[in-house]
Amino acid sequence: MSATAVRTPAPATAPPGARSKRMKNTGLGVLAWAAGLLFFLPIAWMALTSFHAETDAATNPPSFTAALTLDGYREFFGAGGGASPWPALINSTVASLTSTLLVLLLALPAAYALSIRPVKKWTDVLFFFLSTKMLPAVAGLLPLYLFAKNAGLLDNIWLLVVLYTSMNLPIAVWMMQSFLAEVPVAVIEAAQLDGARLPTVLARIVAPIAAPGIAATALICFIFSWNELLFARVLTGVVAGTAPVFLTGFITSQGLFLAKVCAASLVISLPVLAAGFAAQDKLVQGLSLGAVK
Amino acid sequence: MTAISTPPAATTRATAAPGEPPNGKLRAWATRAPLLPALIFLIVVTQLPFVATLVISLFDWNSLYPDAREFAGLANYGEVLSDPDLRSSVWTTILLTVTVVLVSLVLGLLLALLLDRRFKGRGIVRTLLIAPFLVVPVAAALLWKHVLFNPEYGLFNGLLSYVGGPQPDWISEMPLLAVEASLIWQWTPFMMLILLAGLQGRDHQQIEAARVDGASDWQIFRHLTLPHLRRYLELGALLGSIYIVQNFDAVFTLTSGGLGTANLPYTVYQTFYQAHENGLASAAGVLVVIGSIVIATFALRVVSSLFREEVSR
Numbered sequence: 001m002s003a004t005a006v007r008t009p010a011p012a013t014a015p016p017g018a019r020s021k022r023m024k025n026t027g028l029g030v031l032a033w034a035a036g037l038l039f040f041l042p043i044a045w046m047a048l049t050s051f052h053a054e055t056d057a058a059t060n061p062p063s064f065t066a067a068l069t070l071d072g073y074r075e076f077f078g079a080g081g082g083a084s085p086w087p088a089l090i091n092s093t094v095a096s097l098t099s100t101l102l103v104l105l106l107a108l109p110a111a112y113a114l115s116i117r118p119v120k121k122w123t124d125v126l127f128f129f130l131s132t133k134m135l136p137a138v139a140g141l142l143p144l145y146l147f148a149k150n151a152g153l154l155d156n157i158w159l160l161v162v163l164y165t166s167m168n169l170p171i172a173v174w175m176m177q178s179f180l181a182e183v184p185v186a187v188i189e190a191a192q193l194d195g196a197r198l199p200t201v202l203a204r205i206v207a208p209i210a211a212p213g214i215a216a217t218a219l220i221c222f223i224f225s226w227n228e229l230l231f232a233r234v235l236t237g238v239v240a241g242t243a244p245v246f247l248t249g250f251i252t253s254q255g256l257f258l259a260k261v262c263a264a265s266l267v268i269s270l271p272v273l274a275a276g277f278a279a280q281d282k283l284v285q286g287l288s289l290g291a292v293k
Numbered sequence: 294m295t296a297i298s299t300p301p302a303a304t305t306r307a308t309a310a311p312g313e314p315p316n317g318k319l320r321a322w323a324t325r326a327p328l329l330p331a332l333i334f335l336i337v338v339t340q341l342p343f344v345a346t347l348v349i350s351l352f353d354w355n356s357l358y359p360d361a362r363e364f365a366g367l368a369n370y371g372e373v374l375s376d377p378d379l380r381s382s383v384w385t386t387i388l389l390t391v392t393v394v395l396v397s398l399v400l401g402l403l404l405a406l407l408l409d410r411r412f413k414g415r416g417i418v419r420t421l422l423i424a425p426f427l428v429v430p431v432a433a434a435l436l437w438k439h440v441l442f443n444p445e446y447g448l449f450n451g452l453l454s455y456v457g458g459p460q461p462d463w464i465s466e467m468p469l470l471a472v473e474a475s476l477i478w479q480w481t482p483f484m485m486l487i488l489l490a491g492l493q494g495r496d497h498q499q500i501e502a503a504r505v506d507g508a509s510d511w512q513i514f515r516h517l518t519l520p521h522l523r524r525y526l527e528l529g530a531l532l533g534s535i536y537i538v539q540n541f542d543a544v545f546t547l548t549s550g551g552l553g554t555a556n557l558p559y560t561v562y563q564t565f566y567q568a569h570e571n572g573l574a575s576a577a578g579v580l581v582v583i584g585s586i587v588i589a590t591f592a593l594r595v596v597s598s599l600f601r602e603e604v605s606r
Contacts, residue, residue, distance in 0.1 A: 029412030035404055036418035042478070043424055045448050046436050062451035106334060109327030119325050123600075125332075127593060132339045134589035136539045138561045139582045140342025142349060142574055145565070147342075166338035169331060227429050230541045230558070234566060244431040244542075251435070251546055258446070261439055265432035276427035277420065284486045288528060288596075 050262035057258035072259030076267065085264065087239075088246035091157050092268075095232075095242060096225040099164035103172045103221050104214065106165070111176035116183060116206065126177060133170040137230050148235055157240040163231050168221040175220070175286050179213030180206065216282030219275040226272055243268045343582070350575035357569045369576035379560060379577060386538060386556040386584070389469065393476045394533045398526060400477070401484025406514075408485070409492040426482040434546035437475035438464065442547075468552035472543050480537070484529045491525030492518070524595060531592035538585055557581045 048064070049057045050073070056066035078084035110129075114122045144163070145154075153159045183206050191201050229244040236245060247268060250261045276283065353365035373379045408419055425433070441448050444462040453460060464471045495518065503513050541558045548554040550563060557577060565574035 025410065025412070028407060028410060032404075032407040032412060032418050033414065035407060036421035039425055039478070039481070040421040042436055042441060042448075043428065046440060049440060058446040060446045060451050061454050062446075062448060106331040110331035113324060113326075113328040117324055119328060120321075123597075125328065127597065129331075129335065130593065130596065131589065132335055134535055134585055134592065135339055135343060136558065136578075136581050136585050137541075138539070138558045138578045139346055140339060141561065142565050142571060142578065143342040143345035146571075162338060166335055169335055173331060223427070227431075229431055229545070230562070233545075234562065244429060247429070247431045247435060248546065250439070251549065253439070258440060261435055265429070265435055269427070269429045269432045272429055273424065273427045276423065280420070280423065283423070284490045287483060288487055288490075288532060 046262045047266060050259055050266050052259050054256035054259050057262070058256055072263035073267070075260040076263040083246075083249070085243070085246055085267075088241050088243045089268075091236075091240055092226055092243040095157055095160045095164055096222050096271075098161045099168065099225050100218050100221045102161065102165040103168045104218060106169055107172035107176050107217070108214070110173050111180050112206075114173070114177045115180040116185070116188065126174065129170040129173045137167075141230070141234060144231075145234055154235060155237040155239045157236070159235055160228075160232060160240065160242070163235075164225040164228060167228070168224055171224075171286060172217050172221055175217045175282075176210075176214065178285065179210045179217070182213075183209045213282065216279040216286060219279035220283070220286035223272050223275050223279075226275075346575045346578050349571055350579050352572045354572040355569050356565075356571050365572060369572045370580075372573060373576045373580060378555075379573075381553065382555045382557050382560040382577075383580070385469070385554060386558075386581075389473060389476075389540070389544075389554075389556055390534055390537045392473050393480060393537050394530050396473070397477045397480040397484050397533065398529055400481045401529065402488050402522075402526070404481065404485040405488035405492055408489055422485060423482050425478050426480070428479070430479065430542040431546055433479055434475055434543045437471070437478075438547050442471055464548060465552065468548050468554045472547050472554050475547060476537065476540065476543050480533055484533065487529045487532075488522060488525055491522050495521050524599060527595045528592075528599065531588060531595060534588045535585060535592060538581070538588065557584075 045062075051068040051070070052063070052066050053069050053071055056063045057072075074080070075082065076085060078086075113119050114126055119125065148154045148156075148159055187205055188201055191205055196204070227244065228242075229248070232242045232245050233248065236242065247264060250257070250264065253261065279286070350369055351364060351366060352362055353368065354362040404422060408415060408422075428436070439447070442463040444450055444460060447463075449463065450460045461467075500513055500517060503517060508516075539558055540556065541562065544550055544554055544556055544559045545562075550556075550559045555563070558581060561574050561577045561581065564570050564577060568574075
């Protein structure tokens, strides 16, 4: 959609009042830019601060033009003798990627049975999936904690994998259902009349049409898993702690640590920013559970 | 081929594919089979723990004194509703959710209207506006707590000192507002995206016709755009509410639930994680669920009306 934004129609004859209208348009464009920059300002400032020395980061008034350094990043990665973020980053990667893969494995067949060859009352099933997403995480937190404690699964990354899979499964089923529903039934039937078997139909007809949607679904599931804090905070500790849990270590920090906390926040947000921009066009559909296209 | 596919899609789709078991019952199960792993997984992982929460909420159970566990009926609910701390966390949850949802909805609408017109660099501005939503929530809360709100060297007071303004200690002086501000910053892009999608689905011919008939911008907005956007506004409000009622990250990071900012999810966390009151925590958890069900009922209705429109299209 951004590609079409540049197209500006030039009217052959300027109607009266066109000049004031053009000025109004320019004004609103400037306003939009100002709003965009204002919303981005905290992130830009975080990025700039992460490249400042700690002494330059903690000044009032702020030093915009201080010398740039990578010390904040070196500190974050454990150069100053602090805890290394690598275990947390690896835990987050494992939890997010594995749970996303599991979500796809479970959601794809389910979405198939809700769109291409739908079961009876398939809309009811679809809404059951959605309703589980509306159950708040705290609703089952305590029993899950007690279960994990008794089963010896506390501080185990695989417990998070299972929970993140259940957290994202309803969204994935909804998104995937809407993507698979776009595959024309007539084409599938024609292929089957020609003798194509199910695996061929899936690989040759369904996959190419649904692939961009499946990719976007995966990216959104990845983002939600990477961001999750409550389960990770309660159910993990030193071994299986994820990146957000690592960040909570900065909550009560004192002294000179601004550059380090900015570097940490930026590095840990980077995968989400990348995934979010990659899925930008399908982001709304995923976040609105497929209701808005 | 075209003659066969004229009956409604649902019935054509259900006709047998090659290699299908002949028995009708078996065939029905073969259709259902791909659905079952996901359904069973979801029921086991989300519904069973909630049932357990319901049961635990009926017990007087502190995990530090496991032997003193006994059936307490609805006493925990009575205690949650009469305990001033817990009652204030119910109020905080409502206040936080309503404020954040309404403000980000209004800001999101203004931004969506600005972005729904052609101007240079619209794609870039859209990207800049989405970015706050794509910062890890804990990182965003840390950014506001330490880098923006810090009374001595935060950006806000730094900018204020340029103009000789006051130097407030934001989080101590206005704790709830501080939490709300950081959440509004993150959720406005979400609202904007949904409303922008709504704006782009408007009937442009109708708007042109109204303009030719001499309708002003305000009249078009009031009588055409706003009614069209109504369901998108509802959807944004309801989905936002569902996520923000559950918010834990911002409260935990910015204030650690202090200074009257503890909402229900934080209180549930604290009641069992720090105070070890399992029964009480479960009762509070059930209350969060009841609140969510009220919102969710409306949300499901809006989603289903948009959904049916899509399907019948």
